[in-house]
Amino acid sequence: MEAVASHDEHAGPHARGLVRWITTTNHKDIGTLYLCFSLAMFFIAGFLAMLIRAELFEPGARLFSPALYNQFVTMHGLMMIFGVIMPAFVGFANWQIPLMIGAPDMAFPRMNNWSFWLLPFAALLMIGEFFVPGGAAATGWTMYPPLSVEMGPGMDMTIFAIHILGISSIMGAINIITTILNLRAPGMTLMKMPLFVWTWLITAYLLVAVMPVLAGAVTMVLADRHFGTHFFNAAGGGDPIMFQHIFWFFGHPEVYIMILPAFGIISEIIPTFSRKPLFGYASMVYATVSIATLSFVVWGHHMFTVGFPASGQLFFMYATMLIAVPTGVKIFNWVATMWRGSLTFETPMLFAIGFVLMFTIGGFSGLVLAVTPVDIQLHGTYYVVAHFHYVLFSGAAMAIMAGIYYWLPKWTGHMYDETLGKWHFWLTTIFFNLTFFPMHFLGLAGMPRRVADYALQYTTLNQVVSISAFGLGLSQLIFLYVIVKCIRGGVPAGDRPWEGATSLEWTLPSPPPYHTFETEPVIS
Amino acid sequence: MRKTVSGALCALFGILVWAPARAFEINLKPPASPIAEQIYGLHIMVLWVCLGIFIVVFGAMLYAIVNHRKSVGHKPALFHENLALEVVWTIIPFVILAGMAYPATRTVLAMKNTADSALSIEVTGYQWKWQYSYLPYGISFFSTLSTPPAQLADMAPKNRHYLEQVDHPMVVPTGEKIRLLVTSADVVHSWFVPALGVKQDAFPGFIKATWFEVDAPGVYRGFCTELCGKGHAFMPVVVQAVTPAQFAAWVAAEQREKKTAATPAARAQASRGHRTLTAPRAARAA
Numbered sequence: 001m002e003a004v005a006s007h008d009e010h011a012g013p014h015a016r017g018l019v020r021w022i023t024t025t026n027h028k029d030i031g032t033l034y035l036c037f038s039l040a041m042f043f044i045a046g047f048l049a050m051l052i053r054a055e056l057f058e059p060g061a062r063l064f065s066p067a068l069y070n071q072f073v074t075m076h077g078l079m080m081i082f083g084v085i086m087p088a089f090v091g092f093a094n095w096q097i098p099l100m101i102g103a104p105d106m107a108f109p110r111m112n113n114w115s116f117w118l119l120p121f122a123a124l125l126m127i128g129e130f131f132v133p134g135g136a137a138a139t140g141w142t143m144y145p146p147l148s149v150e151m152g153p154g155m156d157m158t159i160f161a162i163h164i165l166g167i168s169s170i171m172g173a174i175n176i177i178t179t180i181l182n183l184r185a186p187g188m189t190l191m192k193m194p195l196f197v198w199t200w201l202i203t204a205y206l207l208v209a210v211m212p213v214l215a216g217a218v219t220m221v222l223a224d225r226h227f228g229t230h231f232f233n234a235a236g237g238g239d240p241i242m243f244q245h246i247f248w249f250f251g252h253p254e255v256y257i258m259i260l261p262a263f264g265i266i267s268e269i270i271p272t273f274s275r276k277p278l279f280g281y282a283s284m285v286y287a288t289v290s291i292a293t294l295s296f297v298v299w300g301h302h303m304f305t306v307g308f309p310a311s312g313q314l315f316f317m318y319a320t321m322l323i324a325v326p327t328g329v330k331i332f333n334w335v336a337t338m339w340r341g342s343l344t345f346e347t348p349m350l351f352a353i354g355f356v357l358m359f360t361i362g363g364f365s366g367l368v369l370a371v372t373p374v375d376i377q378l379h380g381t382y383y384v385v386a387h388f389h390y391v392l393f394s395g396a397a398m399a400i401m402a403g404i405y406y407w408l409p410k411w412t413g414h415m416y417d418e419t420l421g422k423w424h425f426w427l428t429t430i431f432f433n434l435t436f437f438p439m440h441f442l443g444l445a446g447m448p449r450r451v452a453d454y455a456l457q458y459t460t461l462n463q464v465v466s467i468s469a470f471g472l473g474l475s476q477l478i479f480l481y482v483i484v485k486c487i488r489g490g491v492p493a494g495d496r497p498w499e500g501a502t503s504l505e506w507t508l509p510s511p512p513p514y515h516t517f518e519t520e521p522v523i524s
Numbered sequence: 525m526r527k528t529v530s531g532a533l534c535a536l537f538g539i540l541v542w543a544p545a546r547a548f549e550i551n552l553k554p555p556a557s558p559i560a561e562q563i564y565g566l567h568i569m570v571l572w573v574c575l576g577i578f579i580v581v582f583g584a585m586l587y588a589i590v591n592h593r594k595s596v597g598h599k600p601a602l603f604h605e606n607l608a609l610e611v612v613w614t615i616i617p618f619v620i621l622a623g624m625a626y627p628a629t630r631t632v633l634a635m636k637n638t639a640d641s642a643l644s645i646e647v648t649g650y651q652w653k654w655q656y657s658y659l660p661y662g663i664s665f666f667s668t669l670s671t672p673p674a675q676l677a678d679m680a681p682k683n684r685h686y687l688e689q690v691d692h693p694m695v696v697p698t699g700e701k702i703r704l705l706v707t708s709a710d711v712v713h714s715w716f717v718p719a720l721g722v723k724q725d726a727f728p729g730f731i732k733a734t735w736f737e738v739d740a741p742g743v744y745r746g747f748c749t750e751l752c753g754k755g756h757a758f759m760p761v762v763v764q765a766v767t768p769a770q771f772a773a774w775v776a777a778e779q780r781e782k783k784t785a786a787t788p789a790a791r792a793q794a795s796r797g798h799r800t801l802t803a804p805r806a807a808r809a810a
Binding site: 059061062065067070138139140144146150233234235239240241274275276277278279280281282283305306310313314321322324325328331332335336337338339340341342343344345353357360367368371372373374376379380381440444445446447449450451452453454455457 | 549550551552553559560562563566567570571573574577578581582584585588589592593594595598599600601602603604605606609610613614617618621624625628629631632633635636675676677678682684685686687688706710711712714716718721723724725727728729730732733734745746747748749750751752753754755756757758
């Protein structure tokens, strides 16, 4: 603690209180802001999910009108993707990338401040939609026209929110790319970088490539709504299917934007708690690059029911199946890392193992959906809802939780409550599976997604799902409590609380001083 | 420890698979068309492949979790690379995928082949109902949800086919290739009947073709599967398959009715009772 205090003085004065957080250009402060924002949005968007499950508890329930229900579905999706998962990963990037590559800060600290402070305004726009005439956008997060062209002013607010979030993401991505390519400490060659840094480098390129595409798509919707254009209106010579092409050209790389940093986090945690270096580091890097490259040529698998010619369906089926190869390589490497290690099972490791297991289940249902005829059967049903929650909740979100437990001692200087952390893991895992596994069965039986009411044959499973979903939601309060408790105090963590941790951030005190690596470390 | 882990796994398997298998449907609907049959087979094949991979990969992981833990004194090995292994576990999945792609390709080609159909029906999606037009016969009608409003408002007990019933189902002959020409009058919809393995999105201004063939007479129920506004859950699809002879009689009755219904008022009157012939009406009431 003495070292920290003297470092703080040495670092010079910085603003205190609220002004500190508004004006900060410090990567650690901005990382904290991103993560707190993400956590707040997690509970808001999660609350919408609870409302959805309350409505679906039984057929004929009329807690909400179908129109309002559709708004909940739409905003749950948009907020979880753009408000929770993406900002959380940028938060990790801010905290960890400079610490892991031995850089003093991010390359563009002032832009870093701006890219965070755009987010709360986008969030206010999205929440504010519920209070304008016609309510929030009710198109699903995919915003397909013509439905999105017919919406009320809530749709315009969604479009502006997406513009703002897109600008924020692109600035964040440029910052991350520049930092990684230019600010590495001497000796930190590309192929020595921790895998988390690698996955974020590739993710940042994906963001720069596809966020403008989404911005273009929603701008065309905006023009169709207000400026008399007919991009997506067949009567005016446009094409509603074109929107889906453009959207999913963004949308599929977006899926990997939400999972590659998760791969990175897991690739840090598993070696640490296996006390053994990551197996196949080089092949992990190549697999990540392959997945990112392939992500640009598989968008059509979201559109198999559109009615492509056979050649189109076959191309997208083969390309999609191909992604299973590099993804499989990653899973195999993680298992090989654990093989003949010296394993311990602290909370981050539990989440990491849970991630590998449940993400793989999501990968398997992805393989089922890659097979075009089966996809046509299951498209638009609850099977798809089950699939993407396995990759986005037990994938992305549980990797984020793993990362929080892993680095919280470093960031706060205190150990979190291990017992409560384990409770959080087991309750989340059990309720998660009871919530989302039965959705596979609902989808196979033909229940459509995004419906406010359903046929009687689906009642029992929906009740199981709803009750489990409430359990899943409540379990996250433990997470909040553990984080708050850890920030407020606890057993001192020491520089390196994890015996097997090897990357650069563990050579620093916990919490690290306000400014780190002002003199470059040398990596041998 | 081993006992605890395997016990926990058995319990999880029981909760997730075995119990629902006893209590609810956990698989695709029994296929009722040649394409649905193929889809069913493909799905089962992929599941077996997944199960095989799952057992191998997570068997290895479970072995490591049980035996290579620090608490039993296992010392970490130092290896972290093996090129041969990386090549092997790149090539094996590739070969498995190629094996899956072959039958899938055959089904894709069969699904896209709309040639040689016996009958073409134009399907038009509306917010929130379907319109079916039998092109060769000049028959056209709307198909609207027929669940009573009191049941929708939760004011009355729900009947067995709550949200799965319409006033006028699509009537088709069994054993014949039916080509659908699917379009929409407003937003994107999607026409889906699970047991028949047929789903096609409906776009305004575009006509997309697909086909199906029903093996046996019966009523097949489905839904709209593309979010189309507040009535998305309330525009079901119902297909009534009848024998070719019954179908011919139905067509004749419909055409007669069309001739007699000179004025719009008379037409509305007629459409109330005489849409379907006697035998199918019994099926529809079920």
